[in-house]
Amino acid sequence: MDDVVRRTALPGRSQSPHDKLARGLGYFSIALGVAEMVAPKAICKAAGVEGIENVVRGYGAREIATGAAILTSHNPEPWIWTRVAGDLADIATIATGLRQDNNSKGRSALTLAALAAVTIVDLACANGLNSEKASRKTAARDYSGRSGFPQGLQAARGAARDFKVPDDMRTPELLRPWT
Amino acid sequence: MKALVWQGTTDIRCESVPDPAIEHERDAIIKVTSCAICGSDLHLYDHFMPGMKAGDVMGHESMGEVVEVGAAARKSLKVGDRVVIPFTIICGECEQCRRGNFSVCETTNRNKHLADKAFGHTTAGLFGYTHLTGGYAGGQAEYLRVPFADTTHIKVPEGVPDEKLLFLSDIFPTGWQAAVQCDIQPTDTVAIWGCGPVGQMTVRSAVLLGAERVIAIDRLPERLSMAKAGGAITINFEEESVVERLNELTGGKGPEKCIDAVGLEAHATGSVDSIYDRAKQAMMLETDRPHVLREMMYVCRPAGVLSIPGVYGGLLDKIPLGAVMNKGLTIRTGQTHVNRWTDDLLNRVLENQIDPSFVITHTEPLGSGPEMYKTFRDKQDGCIKVVLKPAMNGALHG
Ligand SMILES: NC(=O)c1ccc[n+]([C@@H]2O[C@H](COP(=O)([O-])OP(=O)(O)OC[C@H]3O[C@@H](n4cnc5c(N)ncnc54)[C@H](O)[C@@H]3O)[C@@H](O)[C@H]2O)c1
Ligand SMILES: [Zn+2]
Ligand SMILES: [Zn+2]
Numbered sequence: 001m002d003d004v005v006r007r008t009a010l011p012g013r014s015q016s017p018h019d020k021l022a023r024g025l026g027y028f029s030i031a032l033g034v035a036e037m038v039a040p041k042a043i044c045k046a047a048g049v050e051g052i053e054n055v056v057r058g059y060g061a062r063e064i065a066t067g068a069a070i071l072t073s074h075n076p077e078p079w080i081w082t083r084v085a086g087d088l089a090d091i092a093t094i095a096t097g098l099r100q101d102n103n104s105k106g107r108s109a110l111t112l113a114a115l116a117a118v119t120i121v122d123l124a125c126a127n128g129l130n131s132e133k134a135s136r137k138t139a140a141r142d143y144s145g146r147s148g149f150p151q152g153l154q155a156a157r158g159a160a161r162d163f164k165v166p167d168d169m170r171t172p173e174l175l176r177p178w179t
Numbered sequence: 180m181k182a183l184v185w186q187g188t189t190d191i192r193c194e195s196v197p198d199p200a201i202e203h204e205r206d207a208i209i210k211v212t213s214c215a216i217c218g219s220d221l222h223l224y225d226h227f228m229p230g231m232k233a234g235d236v237m238g239h240e241s242m243g244e245v246v247e248v249g250a251a252a253r254k255s256l257k258v259g260d261r262v263v264i265p266f267t268i269i270c271g272e273c274e275q276c277r278r279g280n281f282s283v284c285e286t287t288n289r290n291k292h293l294a295d296k297a298f299g300h301t302t303a304g305l306f307g308y309t310h311l312t313g314g315y316a317g318g319q320a321e322y323l324r325v326p327f328a329d330t331t332h333i334k335v336p337e338g339v340p341d342e343k344l345l346f347l348s349d350i351f352p353t354g355w356q357a358a359v360q361c362d363i364q365p366t367d368t369v370a371i372w373g374c375g376p377v378g379q380m381t382v383r384s385a386v387l388l389g390a391e392r393v394i395a396i397d398r399l400p401e402r403l404s405m406a407k408a409g410g411a412i413t414i415n416f417e418e419e420s421v422v423e424r425l426n427e428l429t430g431g432k433g434p435e436k437c438i439d440a441v442g443l444e445a446h447a448t449g450s451v452d453s454i455y456d457r458a459k460q461a462m463m464l465e466t467d468r469p470h471v472l473r474e475m476m477y478v479c480r481p482a483g484v485l486s487i488p489g490v491y492g493g494l495l496d497k498i499p500l501g502a503v504m505n506k507g508l509t510i511r512t513g514q515t516h517v518n519r520w521t522d523d524l525l526n527r528v529l530e531n532q533i534d535p536s537f538v539i540t541h542t543e544p545l546g547s548g549p550e551m552y553k554t555f556r557d558k559q560d561g562c563i564k565v566v567l568k569p570a571m572n573g574a575l576h577g
Contacts, residue, residue, distance in 0.1 A: 075557070141561030144404045149533060150534050156387055156533070160384075
C-alpha cells in the first residue's frame with residue numbers, strides 16, 4: 001500500500017502519549033485558571049509578586065479558555081502552542097516583579113523555575129503532536145466518479161418512485177398540496 | 180479474540196478479549212468477515228454520548244458467517260449461513276416490532292431501567308452502543324454474539340462481495356428511511372445537511388425516490404464531490420450562506436424537505452450560536468450542538484418535513500420551536516428500523532439499482548482500527564467510510 005500515512009504514534013491505539021498529555025494540560029489549565037480567578041491574592045503571594053491581582057485574574061480567564069479549547073477541539077495542537085505563549089507571558093510578568101525591589105525574590109525565583117518546567121512540558125507536547133500529524137497529502141480527493149448507481153445517474157433518477165411509503169410516514173392528504 | 184475496545188475519551192485500542200459464547204438459547208455467534216466504523220461510533224469515541232464504560236467492545240455494522248446457533252434460534256439460522264447483522268437488536272414479537280418500529284423494540288434492552296430514566300421509555304438494545312441501550316458487545320471484533328439471533332439478522336446470498344452488502348446493517352437503510360420519511364413528491368426539493376456516509380446514502384435514496392432536486396451541504400470538498408456524483412447540487416457552508424443559497428435555489432420559498440445527517444457534533448463557521456454551543460458543551464450545560472437543526476427549522480418551507488437521522492443524545496438549547504409550530508412543520512426522526520427496509524433494499528442491490536460500496540474509501544485490517552477512528556474523525560486522507568477486515572493481515576506499521 002503506497003498511500004499509507006502514519007496516523008498515530010502507537011500501533012493499535014487511537015491515542016498517543018502526546019494526546020494524553022494534551023488532555024492533562026487541558027485539565028491543568030482549567031484548574032489553574034479557576035484558582036487565578038477566585039484567589040488572585042493568594043496566587044500573587046505564592047508567586048512573590050504584588051499589586052497585579054487584576055492581571056492574574058485576566059490570566060485566569062485565559063487559562064480556562066485555553067483549557068476548554070484543548071479538551072473540546074479535535075486538534076489540540078494550536079491550543080498547546082497558545083499555552084506556550086501564555087507561559088512566556090507568565091514568565092515575563094514574574095521576571096518584571098523580580099527586577100523590582102521586593103523582598104520575596106526567593107519565591108519569585110521558585111515560581112520562575114516552575115514556569116520554565118511547565119513551558120518545557122508544553123513545548124514537548126506541542127512538538128510531539130506536530131510530528132504525529134498525518135500528512136494531508138490527499139486533502140481534496142476527488143470522488144466525482146463514484147455515483148453508486150451501476151446503471152448511471154440518469155437511470156437512477158426516480159427509479160424507486162413506485163416505492164410505497166408506509167402510512168405512518170406519509171404527509172396527510174390535506175397538507176399535500178402545500179408541501 | 181481481537182476486538183476494538185473503548186478505554187476512555189478518544190481512546191480506542193485493539194486488544195485481546197474473551198471469545199463470546201452462547202448465553203441464551205436465542206443467541207448465535209458469527210465470525211465477522213467485515214465490519215465498518217460509523218459516524219455514531221464517533222459520538223462514543225469523542226464521548227458525547229453518555230453511558231460508555233472502559234472495556235466496552237465497539238461496533239454495530241458487521242457481517243459474517245454463523246458459526247454457532249442456540250437451540251431456539253435454529254428455526255431460522257444454521258451454521259454456515261451468511262448474514263448481515265442490523266445494529267438494532269429486535270425480538271420480532273413485541274407490539275413495536277410487529278408494527279415495524281424495530282428500533283424501539285420493547286424487550287431487547289437489558290438495561291431498560293437506564294433507558295426508561297434517560298428517555299422516559301426504553302428503546303431497542305443496540306450493539307456496541309452504550310449501556311443505555313443494553314451494553315451489548317459490538318462487532319468490531321473477530322466474533323460477535325448476536326442476541327435474539329433468530330430475528331436479528333439479514334440473510335444474504337453467496338457470491339456477492341461483502342462490500343455491497345455490509346451497509347444493509349445501518350447506513351444504507353438509515354439513508355433510505357431518512358428519505359422515505361420525507362414522503363418525497365416529484366416536485367420536491369430535498370436539502371440534506373452532512374455528506375458523511377449517512378448523507379451520501381440519503382442523497383442516493385432521495386434521487387431514487389424521485390425528488391426533483393437534491394441539495395447536499397458540507398464543507399469537505401472530497402465529500403461534496405461524492406455527493407455531486409450521486410446527483411446532488413452542493414453547497415459548501417464554509418464558502419456561502421446555506422440559508423441564502425437554499426432560498427435562492429427555491430424561489431425564496433425554502434426546500435420542502437430538510438434532512439439532518441450531521442447530528443450532535445455539528446460544525447458552524449464563525450456563527451455566534453456555535454461558539455455558544457461549544458462553550459456550553461464544554462461546561463457540560465448542554466450535551467449537543469444543534470446548529471444544523473436550527474438552520475433546518477428556519478429555512479424549511481411551511482408545511483414541510485424535517486427528517487432527522489442525525490443522532491442526538493440529550494439536551495439542546497435555543498431551538499426555534501416557534502418556527503416549527505407556526506410553519507406547521509412535521510418532524511420525523513429515530514434510530515433506523517433497519518429490518519423494515521432490508522428485504523426491499525437487498526433486492527435493489529441484487530438488481531444493480533444501487534451499489535452501496537461506492538462510499539468505501541479505506542479498507543484496513545482490524546488491528547488498524549484505532550488509527551482509522553482518528554483518520555475518520557479528523558477527515559484525514561480523504562476518508563469517508565472505513566471497512567475493517569479481521570482476517571486481513573498486517574497493520575499500518577507493518
Ligand atoms: N438514525 C440512525 O439510525 C443513524 C444511523 C447511523 C448514523 N446516524 C447518525 O448520522 C450522523 C451522520 O453519520 P455519518 O456516519 O455520516 O458521520 P460523519 O461524521 O462522517 O458525517 C457528518 C458530516 O456532517 C458534516 N457537517 C458538520 N457540520 C455541518 C453543518 N453545519 N452543515 C452541514 N454539514 C455539516 C461533516 O463535515 C461531516 O461530513 C451521525 O450523527 C450518526 O450518529 C444515525
Ligand atoms: Zn451506525
Ligand atoms: Zn420487539
